[in-house]
Amino acid sequence: MGVAGARGPEAAAPAVDAVICRCEAVALGALVAARNAWAIDDLRQLKLLTRAGMGMCQGRVCQPLLESLARSWGWDPSGALAARPPTRPWAMGQVLPESSEPEHG
Amino acid sequence: MTGRAPQVVVVGAGVIGAAVTYVLSSAGVRVTLVDRGPLGGGTSSRCDGNVLVIDKDPGYQAEMAMLSQNLLREWAGDLGDIEYRRPGSYLALAGEDEEEPARAWVDAQCREGLAFRYLEYEETHRVMPDLAADVPGSVYSPTDSTLNPLAYVAALLAKSRHRGAQVRARSPVAEIRVEQGRAAGVGLADGTALVADAVVVAAGVWTPAVLAPLGVRLPIRPRRGHLVVSTKGPRYGDVKVMEFGYLMAKFGRERVVPPDVERFGVALVYEPTRAGNFVLGSSREFAGMDTEPDPAVLHAIVKRALRFYPGMARATVLRGFAGLRPWTPDHVPVVGPVPGVEGLYVAAGHEGDGIGLAAVTGRLIGDFILERTPPLPVAPLAVGRFQEETAEWA
Ligand SMILES: Cc1cc2nc3c(=O)[nH]c(=O)nc-3n(C[C@H](O)[C@H](O)[C@H](O)COP(=O)(O)OP(=O)(O)OC[C@H]3O[C@@H](n4cnc5c(N)ncnc54)[C@H](O)[C@@H]3O)c2cc1C
Ligand code: FES
Numbered sequence: 203m204g205v206a207g208a209r210g211p212e213a214a215a216p217a218v219d220a221v222i223c224r225c226e227a228v229a230l231g232a233l234v235a236a237r238n239a240w241a242i243d244d245l246r247q248l249k250l251l252t253r254a255g256m257g258m259c260q261g262r263v264c265q266p267l268l269e270s271l272a273r274s275w276g277w278d279p280s281g282a283l284a285a286r287p288p289t290r291p292w293a294m295g296q297v298l299p300e301s302s303e304p305e306h307g
Numbered sequence: 308m309t310g311r312a313p314q315v316v317v318v319g320a321g322v323i324g325a326a327v328t329y330v331l332s333s334a335g336v337r338v339t340l341v342d343r344g345p346l347g348g349g350t351s352s353r354c355d356g357n358v359l360v361i362d363k364d365p366g367y368q369a370e371m372a373m374l375s376q377n378l379l380r381e382w383a384g385d386l387g388d389i390e391y392r393r394p395g396s397y398l399a400l401a402g403e404d405e406e407e408p409a410r411a412w413v414d415a416q417c418r419e420g421l422a423f424r425y426l427e428y429e430e431t432h433r434v435m436p437d438l439a440a441d442v443p444g445s446v447y448s449p450t451d452s453t454l455n456p457l458a459y460v461a462a463l464l465a466k467s468r469h470r471g472a473q474v475r476a477r478s479p480v481a482e483i484r485v486e487q488g489r490a491a492g493v494g495l496a497d498g499t500a501l502v503a504d505a506v507v508v509a510a511g512v513w514t515p516a517v518l519a520p521l522g523v524r525l526p527i528r529p530r531r532g533h534l535v536v537s538t539k540g541p542r543y544g545d546v547k548v549m550e551f552g553y554l555m556a557k558f559g560r561e562r563v564v565p566p567d568v569e570r571f572g573v574a575l576v577y578e579p580t581r582a583g584n585f586v587l588g589s590s591r592e593f594a595g596m597d598t599e600p601d602p603a604v605l606h607a608i609v610k611r612a613l614r615f616y617p618g619m620a621r622a623t624v625l626r627g628f629a630g631l632r633p634w635t636p637d638h639v640p641v642v643g644p645v646p647g648v649e650g651l652y653v654a655a656g657h658e659g660d661g662i663g664l665a666a667v668t669g670r671l672i673g674d675f676i677l678e679r680t681p682p683l684p685v686a687p688l689a690v691g692r693f694q695e696e697t698a699e700w701a
Binding site: 226239240243246247251258260285287288291292295 | 345346347348352455457458461462464465468474476538539582600602605609612613619620621622623624625626627628
């Protein structure tokens with residue numbers, strides 16, 4: 203699907219409506235438009251401005267697509283999509299208001 | 308500097324450098340903005356987007372914040388979609404002991420001409436039905452607004468480029484060049500020299516490091532703050548809510564809070580976002596330059612949120628992050644010329660208010676460089692006001 207099949211610039215260009223980030227429903231066209239409108243040249247910026255990679259799966263699904271897209275634009279994607287703690291979604295109810303010492307982890 | 312359009316180099320492409328560049332390029336000044344990293348990659352993309360008056364000291368700080376809010380309203384039309392909205396903001400009280408200082412706060416702001424209101428129990432819970440039933444009241448500021456900070460930076464830069472500004476990412480400034488007591492430009496790490504009539508240092512928490520080689524010392528320190536982001540799902544009201552408690556220190560009163568809330572300087576911030584989730588804050592600590600999120604701080608923020616919003620026990624947290632506020636000893640930013648070096652300016656030290664104060668800061672630097680009359684007194688912002696603090700540090 204979409205950029206997944208693209209190995210490099212020579213591969214067939216994916217369609218603009220190909221969904222790159224499913225959690226946030228961001229299509230390739232939206233990423234290109236944001237890049238052009240704001241002259242973005244960095245994957246972390248692109249992520250923060252389009253929300254691609256910021257959804258429920260924390261980029262686990264779309265990270266390879268976003269990184270290969272970034273590389274095809276000549277960007278160095280390293281570190282841009284690094285997972286943020288807590289690494290798994292965390293139910294707020296698990297933290298009891300009266301528990302005085304937080305567990306470290 | 309009269310006769311021809313001046314050439315200005317701005318160091319640092321955070322919200323402050325971007326606003327300075329926007330004002331100058333809109334006035335026809337030739338500007339080159341340089342950042343050592345990606346644009347907006349510093350504190351301005353590790354923060355929230357509140358543009359507040361509600362938490363400012365009555366008087367000078369509130370006036371400065373109001374000026375910035377008004378400027379931002381003018382700019383918003385030019386900048387396109389930066390998720391700018393003006394929902395107002397609320398300060399919720401944690402207990403009855405806060406009622407009297409909260410009413411005093413409202414009175415002081417009203418005497419300065421601001422439209423603050425104290426909301427009694429009924430009205431508080433009508434506007435914020437998800438608040439814990441024991442919250443006795445709240446403070447309301449109608450003009451407070453919010454935006455997406457990185458979109459703000461990106462839009463300021465896009466407009467500036469359009470007006471002729473040069474913007475260079477990944478170009479660390481290695482030195483500020485001074486000739487015969489005048490700023491002459493900057494030298495980049497790759498050896499490139501950029502010639503200028505004026506240099507503006509807007510490097511956030513890195514400003515002291517940029518200025519140190521010139522013997523200019525500024526007591527700007529990184530005050531780390533964490534934020535927590537929820538998944539999309541239930542929200543707990545459409546309005547931005549903070550707790551009154553973190554203003555209590557200004558009244559010289561102790562806060563009665565759990566130890567980790569005290570230790571990490573945690574105070575509730577609840578903000579619903581346009582994307583359908585919500586952001587929780589906040590913390591305040593001096594912990595060096597480390598921005599790796601600390602799980603203990605995230606826990607303390609969540610715990611504090613549950614004290615005000617018990618229903619959040621059903622919500623899910625997705626991620627946390629941390630940024631470095633450029634703190635100053637008097638909580639007022641440093642905006643103005645550097646004594647002894649003509650043409651060198653500083654615009655930094657906005658602590659937790661840089662997004663909100665960017666517009667007025669850009670305006671002031673523009674006024675200094677173009678020799679226009681500033682819209683408010685500039686002495687409280689002066690570079691040279693920290694003699695004692697810097698002597699201590701030296
Ligand atoms: C958790 C948190 C929440 C916040 N919430 C709010 C809020 O709701 N509202 C609000 O108004 N404020 C808020 N703030 C504060 C706000 O984020 C800051 O005041 C503001 O971002 C500072 O902007 P700046 O441009 O001064 O610094 P930065 O954005 O850090 O920009 C400085 C730039 O200088 C560059 N630089 C450094 N050294 C060099 C060099 N040698 N050469 C070239 N470039 C260099 C850096 O790369 C960086 O991009 C918050 C802060 C935090 C941490
Ligand atoms: S697919 Fe992009 S965040 Fe889940």
